[in-house]
Amino acid sequence: MALFGFEKDTLLDLTVNVIPLGIILFFIAAFAVVPAFGTDPVFTGMQFALMISMFLLLAVLTYYAGRAIEGAEQEQESLEEASAVNEPEGEVTGLEDGDDAEAELDDASADGDDE
Amino acid sequence: MAAGDLVLTGLMAVLLVGIAALLTRIENWRSYTPLAGGGTATGETVVHREKPAGIVRWLTTVDHKDIGLLYGVYAVIAFAVGGIMAMLIRLQLVTPGGALLGANAYNSILTSHGITMLFLFGTPIIAAFANYFIPLLIGADDMAFPRINAIAFWLLPPAALLIWAGFFLAPVTENMIEPAQTAWTMYTPLSVEQTNPGVDLMLLGLHLSGVAATMGAINFIATVFTERAEEVTWANLDIFSWTILTQSALILFAFPLLGSAIVMLLLDRNLATTFFAVEGGGPLLWQHLFWFFGHPEVYILVLPPMGLVSLILPKFAGRKLFGFKFVVYSTLAIGVLSFGVWAHHMFSTGMDPRLRASFMAVSLAIAIPSAVKTFNWITTMWNGRLRLTSPMLFCIGFISNFIIGGVTGVFLAAIPVDLVLHDTYYVVGHFHYIVMGAIGFAAFAGIYYWFPVFTGRMYQRTLGKAHFWLSMIGTNVTFFAMLALGYLGMPRRYATYQFDGAIAPLAQVQTYHLLATVGAVLLFVGQLIFVWNVVQSWLEGPKVEDGDPWDLERDGMLDREFQWFDRKLETAVTDGGEDEEQSALTGARSDD
Amino acid sequence: MEEQPGLSDQYRMSSPWPVFVALGLALSEIGVFIGLFPVAVFGLILFGGSVAGILTESGYATRPWPTLVGIGVLLAVLAALVAVLQLPTSAFTLANVGEGPLFTRLVAVVVAGAVMVAMGGAGSVAEQTKV
Ligand code: HEM
Numbered sequence: 122m123a124l125f126g127f128e129k130d131t132l133l134d135l136t137v138n139v140i141p142l143g144i145i146l147f148f149i150a151a152f153a154v155v156p157a158f159g160t161d162p163v164f165t166g167m168q169f170a171l172m173i174s175m176f177l178l179l180a181v182l183t184y185y186a187g188r189a190i191e192g193a194e195q196e197q198e199s200l201e202e203a204s205a206v207n208e209p210e211g212e213v214t215g216l217e218d219g220d221d222a223e224a225e226l227d228d229a230s231a232d233g234d235d236e
Numbered sequence: 237m238a239a240g241d242l243v244l245t246g247l248m249a250v251l252l253v254g255i256a257a258l259l260t261r262i263e264n265w266r267s268y269t270p271l272a273g274g275g276t277a278t279g280e281t282v283v284h285r286e287k288p289a290g291i292v293r294w295l296t297t298v299d300h301k302d303i304g305l306l307y308g309v310y311a312v313i314a315f316a317v318g319g320i321m322a323m324l325i326r327l328q329l330v331t332p333g334g335a336l337l338g339a340n341a342y343n344s345i346l347t348s349h350g351i352t353m354l355f356l357f358g359t360p361i362i363a364a365f366a367n368y369f370i371p372l373l374i375g376a377d378d379m380a381f382p383r384i385n386a387i388a389f390w391l392l393p394p395a396a397l398l399i400w401a402g403f404f405l406a407p408v409t410e411n412m413i414e415p416a417q418t419a420w421t422m423y424t425p426l427s428v429e430q431t432n433p434g435v436d437l438m439l440l441g442l443h444l445s446g447v448a449a450t451m452g453a454i455n456f457i458a459t460v461f462t463e464r465a466e467e468v469t470w471a472n473l474d475i476f477s478w479t480i481l482t483q484s485a486l487i488l489f490a491f492p493l494l495g496s497a498i499v500m501l502l503l504d505r506n507l508a509t510t511f512f513a514v515e516g517g518g519p520l521l522w523q524h525l526f527w528f529f530g531h532p533e534v535y536i537l538v539l540p541p542m543g544l545v546s547l548i549l550p551k552f553a554g555r556k557l558f559g560f561k562f563v564v565y566s567t568l569a570i571g572v573l574s575f576g577v578w579a580h581h582m583f584s585t586g587m588d589p590r591l592r593a594s595f596m597a598v599s600l601a602i603a604i605p606s607a608v609k610t611f612n613w614i615t616t617m618w619n620g621r622l623r624l625t626s627p628m629l630f631c632i633g634f635i636s637n638f639i640i641g642g643v644t645g646v647f648l649a650a651i652p653v654d655l656v657l658h659d660t661y662y663v664v665g666h667f668h669y670i671v672m673g674a675i676g677f678a679a680f681a682g683i684y685y686w687f688p689v690f691t692g693r694m695y696q697r698t699l700g701k702a703h704f705w706l707s708m709i710g711t712n713v714t715f716f717a718m719l720a721l722g723y724l725g726m727p728r729r730y731a732t733y734q735f736d737g738a739i740a741p742l743a744q745v746q747t748y749h750l751l752a753t754v755g756a757v758l759l760f761v762g763q764l765i766f767v768w769n770v771v772q773s774w775l776e777g778p779k780v781e782d783g784d785p786w787d788l789e790r791d792g793m794l795d796r797e798f799q800w801f802d803r804k805l806e807t808a809v810t811d812g813g814e815d816e817e818q819s820a821l822t823g824a825r826s827d828d
Numbered sequence: 829m830e831e832q833p834g835l836s837d838q839y840r841m842s843s844p845w846p847v848f849v850a851l852g853l854a855l856s857e858i859g860v861f862i863g864l865f866p867v868a869v870f871g872l873i874l875f876g877g878s879v880a881g882i883l884t885e886s887g888y889a890t891r892p893w894p895t896l897v898g899i900g901v902l903l904a905v906l907a908a909l910v911a912v913l914q915l916p917t918s919a920f921t922l923a924n925v926g927e928g929p930l931f932t933r934l935v936a937v938v939v940a941g942a943v944m945v946a947m948g949g950a951g952s953v954a955e956q957t958k959v
């Protein structure tokens with residue numbers, strides 16, 4: 122699957138923002154189908170403008186953030202492949218390789234149940 | 237009047253001459269070389285150490301760590317001031333007739349409490365952590381613009397003096413200048429009509445604090461974008477930096493707007509413009525402008541604390557943050573959506589019902605990203621190897637309080653519910669669960685977690701735990717009672733509540749007020765312990781010798797800032813214990 | 829030049845200017861908005877001077893004087909512009925200084941601008957003749 126050119130993993134991450142997008146979409150549809158307070162060119166216009174603009178802004182930001190993160194990930198992967206040392210780094214940590222080695226031993230047990 | 241002007245002129249002249257003389261004494265501005273960065277290539281300038289000694293160091297520093305500490309001290313002082321104001325409010329309300337204050341004094345203190353806590357404690361305490369740790373976490377030497385960083389901080393002390401000015405000036409001016417009584421929202425027409433110059437001073441103070449926040453935000457954005465170390469990419473940028481980046485973007489859009497609205501208000505007050513007058517823009521214009529800033533402001537205050545919790549909680553759960561990317565994307569989502577919900581503060585103003593409905597829609601959507609984070613934190617702890625240290629306790633308290641604060645927020649975002657509860661204590665309970673129960677708690681978690689880095693010493697753990705439990709119980713007693721008061725129909729911002737028993741059950745209302753005050757006393761005692769603990773441990777606590785005081789290495793979670801701390805401890809030992817740190821870059825040169 | 833290294837040459841992580849930039853801005857705002865003539869003038873001068881100083885110190889400008897003149901001109905022109913656009917010509921009288929709320933404030937800004945121009949000019953002349 123390559124929706125919008127994202128990898129499957131990234132798409133999965135992005136679902137988190139699809140939910141608020143969905144809620145906004147739901148309300149757009151609901152208010153369009155049932156205009157409970159009647160319609161008025163100015164106020165109905167503003168009503169939909171607010172929801173649609175929020176939808177678009179969120180969609181665009183999510184898209185570009187996804188791009189940036191996926192791009193950085195791919196770059197990192199290719200770097201790691203190039204340097205034969207294939208040591209997966211913690212997402213948040215940037216441990217230096219040197220003093221990592223001895224920690225590795227007792228790390229193994231703690232890491233085991235991680236993901 | 238003329239005599240006053242003369243005195244003022246004289247004072248200003250003396251000040252200016254004094255400053256010029258001082259500057260020529262300590263600074264040789266003829267020797268500036270055209271090179272940026274000070275004394276780089278010129279042989280004659282000797283760089284002995286990085287900073288001068290004593291108080292001059294703190295007044296002239298442009299080091300992000302020093303500035304972070306300054307922000308921290310400033311915020312804690314503001315927290316103490318705001319906290320004493322809060323105690324006065326709570327003590328006042330133990331009896332329906334008001335126990336200590338007159339109505340004017342109550343209104344002044346209520347106004348200053350809100351503004352102090354949001355602008356002088358909340359924003360600066362976040363800036364404290366951000367200044368100290370963002371450069372360390374992303375592997376930068378310093379902020380992108382160290383001098384702008386210092387300017388931003390030094391705008392805050394005058395801002396505080398201006399915001400509190402009425403309290404100092406009322407006694408000496410025979411109440412010509414009083415503290416503002418506008419409430420923190422400064423709604424027009426009230427805020428235009430109060431002729432008290434104290435309001436102008438407060439507005440100027442707010443304006444300065446806004447300028448400071450904006451300068452800081454520009455600096456953080458530039459730093460995160462341009463100063464990252466090579467191996468720090470968008471894919472492995474830590475979560476705190478992400479939240480600060482998003483927060484800074486929000487500040488960039490929100491604070492300049494507040495600044496402009498404040499200037500408009502000042503012009504209305506002093507130069508008879510009609511921006512917010514009925515014949516001009518109308519009083520509701522203020523509410524729209526204020527809340528277009530005000531709602532993003534609440535997320536400006538809560539996003540970085542969320543980042544702190546996301547950073548600290550995993551360290552004591554022995555597991556990586558569950559769904560790291562979920563947290564990143566939902567941070568960004570909150571950032572965007574927070575600009576589309578402002579009118580949920582105005583549901584009862586009689587605005588067009590169609591517009592109102594759309595603000596409700598976006599407000600409900602914004603609850604999702606917050607909920608996602610909550611689930612991520614809970615899942616991170618699931619099956620983890622929990623260590624209930626003080627920072628961890630505060631993180632867990634954060635989650636618990638944030639859930640109550642968030643859920644009450646979602647209720648309020650539903651128009652029919654809000655029409656009943658608006659302007660009652662329910663709203664006060666809602667946002668205090670977040671500003672005290674969550675933001676305050678995250679700040680404590682950060683202070684305890686990094687206490688060894690700030691001070692090189694360890695705090696007293698038992699006192700830390702006492703602080704937590706008093707705060708946790710105090711928060712929940714106080715603010716849950718407020719939720720109940722809201723359901724009973726108690727309106728907010730009143731100095732007294734001697735109403736007719738037919739409107740609301742007075743006896744119960746008084747009981748809940750009493751409960752809230754009892755909770756506040758617990759909170760207060762807790763904070764006394766906190767201050768004692770910080771001050772005493774800073775001076776006499778046991779020195780930290782291990783660069784990894786939390787034993788994070790074991791789970792492979794030693795972040796850059798603790799690695800830096802470790803290096804600092806090691807160099808300090810081999811160099812014979814000089815207390816200024818030597819960054820890798822300058823170490824070689826200045827060791828001559 | 830006689831060498832006596834200043835604070836920011838001596839210490840890499842120090843600069844005396846930020847405090848004064850902040851103080852200058854705060855005083856200018858109080859002076860202009862509350863309408864305190866002397867505070868406005870001195871605040872603006874302090875602000876302009878410190879900005880000129882900090883830009884020179886951090887290497888964005890070689891000498892402070894042109895910046896000082898620039899800020900002075902900018903302030904004076906802006907204030908004059910507001911005055912022309914917002915006030916009737918009849919308000920432009922010496923007697924009106926200290927009376928009309930807007931006019932007084934604008935005069936304060938113009939005066940501050942003029943002083944900065946003078947200071948900047950004097951500074952660069954003095955420097956050129958000395959060295
Ligand atoms: C979960 C998302 C949230 C929702 C849906 C929400 C909703 C609301 C609503 C509808 C109100 C207006 C109540 C009224 O005046 O009738 C309100 C008030 C308030 N909220 Fe929230 N809120 C949320 C999160 C937050 C957060 C994170 C903060 C603080 C950091 C916060 C701080 C405040 C404040 C300060 C007020 C009161 C403003 C005032 O009238 O003085 N809220 N909230």
Ligand SMILES: [Cu+2]
Binds near residue numbers: 530534577578580581
């Ligand atoms: Cu809001």
